[in-house]
Amino acid sequence: MEKLYRPDFFSSVQQATSDDDRELLKALVDQIAALEDMEHEEKHDHHAALFAVSLSQDNVVQTGVTIVYNQVSLNREEGYNSTTGVFICPIAGVYFFTYSCLPAEGVETSVAIFKNGDRLSSIDTILPDGSTQQVERSELILLQKGDNVYVMLEVGSLLNNPGSLKFTGYRISD
Structure with a gap:
């Protein structure tokens, strides 16, 4: 859509009208510019950065290294790297993450x-012999463009049943 506000148009109108007309036209031009900015903001998807990944059953999770979730079901803005397992923030803002x-x-x-x-939070479990439990945790994290977020197994071992190991994140605000 062509913008209605054009500074060259406004300057030519200023020369040809009275003071009252100039004030009225300036107010109209300012309103048009504000509406066009609002339309741009509405079209801009503030939640554009989002991803959802999981680990395929044939992969083993090792202690002390980043978990590389290799099944990518969603990766808008390409923030998640399925080779390294690291989400690199493409757009600054507050993000909502879950990991399981x-x-x-x-x-x-x-x-x-x-x-x-920097370690932000963890899922810590001590279960009796013969038992296990699916666990998920969520975090709100303020990120700047380029910040890295990842998940790591620090202690123990994990079962890798279908859909049991997931990592998701999405931007919720500026």
């Missing part, structure tokens, strides 16, 4: 989420 785990039976387990190398 399925601890091995009777094993103490800790799975943590990190931002730029």
Whole structure:
């Protein structure tokens, strides 16, 4: 859509009209410019950065390294890297992340989420022998463009049943 506000149009109108007409035209031009800016904002998808990934059953999770979720079902803005397992923030803002785990039976387990190398939170489990439980945790994290977010198994071992190991994130505000 062609913009209605054109500074060259306004300057030519200023020369040909009275003071009252100029004020009225300036107010109209300002309103048109504001409406066009609002239309641009409405078209801009503030939640454009989002991803949803999981780990395929044939992959093993190792302790002390980033979990590389290799099944990508959604990756708008290409923030998640399925080779490294790291989400690199493409648009600054507040993000909502979830991560899950399925601890091995009777094993103490800790799975943590990190931002730029700093541990933010973890899922810690100590389950009795012969039992396991699917666990999920959510975090709100303020990110700047280029910040890294990833998940790591710190202690223990995980079962990898279909859909049990997931990592998701999306931008919720500026």
